[in-house]
Amino acid sequence: MLKCNKCHLIFKELIDKCPECNDELIVMCENDKMGCSCGVVAGLKVCEICGEFICPTCGCHSVTAVSRVTGYLQDVSGWNLAKKTELVNRHRYEV
Secondary structure, eight states: OEEOTTTOOEESSOOSBOTTTOOBOEEOOTTOOOOOOOOSOOOOEEOTTTOOEEOTTTOOSOOOOEEEETTEEEEGGGSOHHHHHHHHHOOOOOO
16 A cells, blocks of 8 residues: 555555645555654654654654754654664663
């Protein structure tokens, strides 16, 4: 199945672009639960099947992962694979 991250539509037929917004469609992971209503949540979780970031509360794959880099927040979707792997492997401590 294919999905549009912008419109949150799911397609069973093989098409290249979303008919609603003309955005590129991506292959949907079998664990994806479209329609996250959690808003902003703390924490980080990675899907065991596809390796993408998911909502730690509901498991939805349509999320924007953000990390604090040298004092400011940054979307990690533009990072390369090595930098994303480093982010996943960081040890987190609570004080």
